[in-house]
Amino acid sequence: MWKKSEESNPPAASPTAGPASPPKRSGSSSKGPAIIGPSIQIKGDVSGKEDLLIEGHVEGEVSLKQHNVTIGRSGNAKADIYGKSIRVEGKVHGNLFGSESVVIQATGTVSGNITAPRVSLENGSTFKGSIDMGASNGSHPLASHRPPGSAKRP
Amino acid sequence: MRSRLKLSEPEEGRYRSLGLKAWFDQNGPSSAPSILDLGPASGSNLSFFHEMGARLHVADLYRSLSETGERSREDPAVFERACSRMLPDPSSTSFDLILTWDLLNYFSEQEIRTLARHLRGYCRRRTFLFSLISIRHQLPAHPLSFQILDPGSLSYSVPSRVLRPCPEYKEPHLLRLLRGSFEVRRCFLLRHGYKEYLLASTLSDGAALGEESPPSP
Numbered sequence: 185m186w187k188k189s190e191e192s193n194p195p196a197a198s199p200t201a202g203p204a205s206p207p208k209r210s211g212s213s214s215k216g217p218a219i220i221g222p223s224i225q226i227k228g229d230v231s232g233k234e235d236l237l238i239e240g241h242v243e244g245e246v247s248l249k250q251h252n253v254t255i256g257r258s259g260n261a262k263a264d265i266y267g268k269s270i271r272v273e274g275k276v277h278g279n280l281f282g283s284e285s286v287v288i289q290a291t292g293t294v295s296g297n298i299t300a301p302r303v304s305l306e307n308g309s310t311f312k313g314s315i316d317m318g319a320s321n322g323s324h325p326l327a328s329h330r331p332p333g334s335a336k337r338p
Numbered sequence: 339m340r341s342r343l344k345l346s347e348p349e350e351g352r353y354r355s356l357g358l359k360a361w362f363d364q365n366g367p368s369s370a371p372s373i374l375d376l377g378p379a380s381g382s383n384l385s386f387f388h389e390m391g392a393r394l395h396v397a398d399l400y401r402s403l404s405e406t407g408e409r410s411r412e413d414p415a416v417f418e419r420a421c422s423r424m425l426p427d428p429s430s431t432s433f434d435l436i437l438t439w440d441l442l443n444y445f446s447e448q449e450i451r452t453l454a455r456h457l458r459g460y461c462r463r464r465t466f467l468f469s470l471i472s473i474r475h476q477l478p479a480h481p482l483s484f485q486i487l488d489p490g491s492l493s494y495s496v497p498s499r500v501l502r503p504c505p506e507y508k509e510p511h512l513l514r515l516l517r518g519s520f521e522v523r524r525c526f527l528l529r530h531g532y533k534e535y536l537l538a539s540t541l542s543d544g545a546a547l548g549e550e551s552p553p554s555p
Contacts, residue, residue: 307381310378312379312398314393314395314396317388
């Protein structure tokens with residue numbers, strides 16, 4: 185049974201949670217990569233400061249030198265791609281420049297040159313082009329990080 | 339020409355490659371050679387060559403030609419254009435080792451002549467060509483897949499059980515098809531029906547690209 189006091193005193197509004205939490209910064213590791221969806225087609229240069237998953241079609245240049253770039257199974261890139269680590273599960277027609285690594289998964293197809301200190305080709309992958317893993321002393325063409333936008337296309 | 343297809347039991351195996359060993363013995367791990375692989379890309383081969391500090395170019399020629407259908411026996415120019423597109427520009431690169439694996443068994447005489455013209459462009463004095471030539475009447479319908487296990491050992495897998503007639507290229511004929519650009523340095527008869535050839539370029543250092551090599555004796 186409810187009491188009169190409850191009738192006349194509506195329940196207090198829930199206390200506010202206080203100031204709204206600031207939005208998470210983009211590029212945080214807990215957020216996940218930015219995604220170019222399978223229906224998206226981009227003609228032009230793509231650059232940014234976060235990891236990127238490409239499931240659509242990109243034609244141009246992809247430059248995320250400090251971040252990871254993944255060409256998903258639905259992805260199709262006719263582009264030179266610059267990244268920290270580059271993983272290919274779809275199709276790439278262009279050159280890959282990984283400052284740490286390039287991995288071509290079993291479903292991946294790459295036609296172009298690869299420059300990275302570590303390159304991995306999984307069984308079932310398709311690759312045509314040259315592979316340059318740099319000198320054995322650890323020096324590598326991409327070891328020095330150039331500011332985005334200042335790099336020239338090879 | 340026999341057109342009837344036969345099936346064989348799939349073969350996979352490992353064998354000692356005396357031809358490759360001979361080349362690796364000459365070119366130690368610190369030589370950082372430049373290698374053209376006309377076969378398909380292989381992660382294990384890539385790792386192996388990386389240990390040598392080698393620079394590797396993979397052409398995957400047979401698959402590329404099959405996908406585009408550019409192998410018209412009636413028009414050699416089609417194959418010529420395909421090679422020009424699928425192989426690196428010879429004016430800007432050369433190689434120390436060209437791996438043809440067993441591909442020459444799957445090309446016609448005209449195609450080998452055309453391919454040889456391109457391969458000459460990559461040669462310098464110490465360029466070698468490694469090739470496996472079948473001596474059987476029949477061979478697998480498609481090229482084998484080879485993996486380098488160590489400097490003297492190869493493993494191979496047969497992608498199809500279907501067989502096809504083998505051209506059975508004999509050594510003198512093969513060298514003529516290669517336009518006299520290579521001479522035999524090593525030749526080994528293997529148990530599984532292949533002859534392993536390590537051929538050396540007959541070109542001298544400084545030979546201009548496009549010049550005809552002296553006729554073989």
